[in-house]
Amino acid sequence: MEFLSSTFTSYVALVPVTLAQSLILAFVVLGIMIPFRTLHFPDLTSEGAYPLGGCVCGVLIAAGMNPALAIIVALLCGFLAGCCTALIHLRFRIHTLLAGILMMTMLYSINLRIMGKSNLSIFGSDSVYNWAPFVTPGFPVSKIIIAGIIGAAVFLALNWFFKTEKGTALRAVGSNPAMAEAQGISVWISTIVGVGLASAFSATSGALMVQSQGFADVNMGLGILINGLAALMIGEAVVGKQSVFRQLLAPFVGAIIYYQLVSLCLAAGMPPPDLKLATGLFVLAMLALPSLKRGRGGAPAREKLRE
Amino acid sequence: MLEIRSARKTFYAGQPDEKVALDNLDLTLQTGEFGVVIGSNGAGKSTMLNAVSGALPLDSGQILINGDDVTNTPVHKRATRIARVFQDPMLGTAASMTVAENMLLAELRSKKRTLARGLNAKRLADYKERLSTLGLGLENRLNTKVELLSGGQRQSLSLIMAVGGSPDLLLLDEHTAALDPRTADLVMQATVRAVDSLKLTTLMVTHNMQHAVDYGHRVIMLDAGRVKLQIGGEEKANITVAKLVDHFAVKTDAMMLGA
Numbered sequence: 001m002e003f004l005s006s007t008f009t010s011y012v013a014l015v016p017v018t019l020a021q022s023l024i025l026a027f028v029v030l031g032i033m034i035p036f037r038t039l040h041f042p043d044l045t046s047e048g049a050y051p052l053g054g055c056v057c058g059v060l061i062a063a064g065m066n067p068a069l070a071i072i073v074a075l076l077c078g079f080l081a082g083c084c085t086a087l088i089h090l091r092f093r094i095h096t097l098l099a100g101i102l103m104m105t106m107l108y109s110i111n112l113r114i115m116g117k118s119n120l121s122i123f124g125s126d127s128v129y130n131w132a133p134f135v136t137p138g139f140p141v142s143k144i145i146i147a148g149i150i151g152a153a154v155f156l157a158l159n160w161f162f163k164t165e166k167g168t169a170l171r172a173v174g175s176n177p178a179m180a181e182a183q184g185i186s187v188w189i190s191t192i193v194g195v196g197l198a199s200a201f202s203a204t205s206g207a208l209m210v211q212s213q214g215f216a217d218v219n220m221g222l223g224i225l226i227n228g229l230a231a232l233m234i235g236e237a238v239v240g241k242q243s244v245f246r247q248l249l250a251p252f253v254g255a256i257i258y259y260q261l262v263s264l265c266l267a268a269g270m271p272p273p274d275l276k277l278a279t280g281l282f283v284l285a286m287l288a289l290p291s292l293k294r295g296r297g298g299a300p301a302r303e304k305l306r307e
Numbered sequence: 308m309l310e311i312r313s314a315r316k317t318f319y320a321g322q323p324d325e326k327v328a329l330d331n332l333d334l335t336l337q338t339g340e341f342g343v344v345i346g347s348n349g350a351g352k353s354t355m356l357n358a359v360s361g362a363l364p365l366d367s368g369q370i371l372i373n374g375d376d377v378t379n380t381p382v383h384k385r386a387t388r389i390a391r392v393f394q395d396p397m398l399g400t401a402a403s404m405t406v407a408e409n410m411l412l413a414e415l416r417s418k419k420r421t422l423a424r425g426l427n428a429k430r431l432a433d434y435k436e437r438l439s440t441l442g443l444g445l446e447n448r449l450n451t452k453v454e455l456l457s458g459g460q461r462q463s464l465s466l467i468m469a470v471g472g473s474p475d476l477l478l479l480d481e482h483t484a485a486l487d488p489r490t491a492d493l494v495m496q497a498t499v500r501a502v503d504s505l506k507l508t509t510l511m512v513t514h515n516m517q518h519a520v521d522y523g524h525r526v527i528m529l530d531a532g533r534v535k536l537q538i539g540g541e542e543k544a545n546i547t548v549a550k551l552v553d554h555f556a557v558k559t560d561a562m563m564l565g566a
Binding site: 165167171175180183185 | 360381382383384386387390391397398399400401402403404408411412413415416417420421422423424425426
């Protein structure tokens with residue numbers, strides 16, 4: 001009883017901070033959802049694009065740039081990184097996963113070059129969270145408001161875009177590339193723009209996180225992909241993925257639930273170093289579920305992979 | 308009008324299993340003409356269709372559509388003039404998208420895609436009407452994902468998608484081969500109706516000799532990557548399956564299926 005109440009108290013105290021964190025990280029989950037689900041292009045670039053966004057934003061803010069402008073530059077850098085991954089796959093016929101690993105490994109060096117050191121503090125600098133209306137800057141509420149507004153805007157924009165003529169064409173490339181090409185859609189352009197867009201969101205998340213925590217670190221992306229996948233799967237389990245609307249909502253809902261669960265585990269006394277093992281086992285369980293349900297014998301591959 | 312001029316394609320060139328798939332193939336199809344391509348396995352039918360659609364680059368030779376050289380035009384650019392129905396019903400449609408969205412993709416094949424809303428009321432009404440001509444009830448399933456349709460329904464949808472917008476050239480790649488006889492017949496009837504009413508320039512590959520006899524203006528027989536025989540006009544009208552099969556050098560079981 002004692003344990004439960006102390007767990008509950010420390011969990012509740014963490015709810016606003018966790019909520020702010022999850023709204024920021026929802027953009028990474030979005031950056032994972034778009035390639036994995038919409039484009040059927042399993043992509044690991046986010047693990048490098050997220051710290052890329054963070055490092056770029058950190059350096060720019062340290063140099064005195066406007067925080068909103070710094071996010072936009074970080075976003076563009078992420079877009080370029082995603083374009084490179086897509087190009088590596090398309091031009092050299094390298095598997096998407098390997099192309100992503102290559103990109104993420106190379107980005108590690110690039111991130112170090114950008115910052116010049118492994119860690120950069122921008123504590124006390126101006127951030128977009130200081131612009132939240134009606135609240136005292138520096139509190140989680142201001143982060144929730146700002147990240148929430150940007151998240152809602154991105155969600156509405158994507159929900160509109162995926163239903164336009166161009167957006168429908170982009171989704172067709174993920175659904176059936178051969179058919180899309182036969183319908184006059186350039187698979188190259190759609191894939192490059194789509195994967196670029198996804199990495200742009202991952203980089204945006206990194207930039208928002210750096211402004212939130214007050215420092216940038218080259219290792220900040222470590223394990224972000226598995227966290228994001230776990231969040232995505234939870235989101236899809238809760239809101240489904242039958243329609244464009246639900247598929248887009250899943251990353252946001254998933255991120256909110258996932259980080260609250262993590263916070264609950266930590267409040268209950270789970271040692272933080274075990275977190276990655278727990279998350280990995282969770283993702284494994286989610287992926288293994290269909291095969292376990294079917295009983296013995298291998299299940300057909302769950303992820304449809306592009307050659 | 309489609310012109311294929313001295314098309315040449317060799318697979319595994321310089322290797323022991325080198326295979327000449329197209330051997331200086333020449334073929335002309337007049338505007339509005341319906342050509343039926345037959346030939347044994349490995350005769351080059353699929354290679355020819357892939358070369359025309361752009362999926363396979365030629366080693367040498369030219370492909371012209373309505374007089375324009377498209378030999379080096381990539382698939383997605385050629386698609387503005389060419390529509391294709393594949394043998395595999397899975398290939399011609401986007402499974403995870405709805406019937407209406409697939410129709411939209413096909414409608415935009417030859418148009419510039421904009422940032423305007425894709426499925427508007429006007430389009431939905433139009434799709435409903437076009438699908439109702441099939442008589443399969445697809446007009447009431449516009450929001451159904453294509454993966455939930457049967458193979459025959461998917462192939463019928465592919466056909467309606469292909470003939471919409473009156474393409475300069477329609478390619479049918481054994482498009483009824485994977486269907487059960489009754490459905491194959493339905494799809495074939497719908498094909499002939501559309502081709503006749505829209506006067507589409509059509510190239511159909513088939514292994515079904517009865518179809519080759521019954522449909523089209525001209526039978527084109529391929530053998531070892533060249534046109535071995537063309538039967539058109541009066542002669543085509545009087546041809547029988549037995550006579551057609553006699554022209555095959557190798558009488559495989561596949562050929563006899565139609566007899």
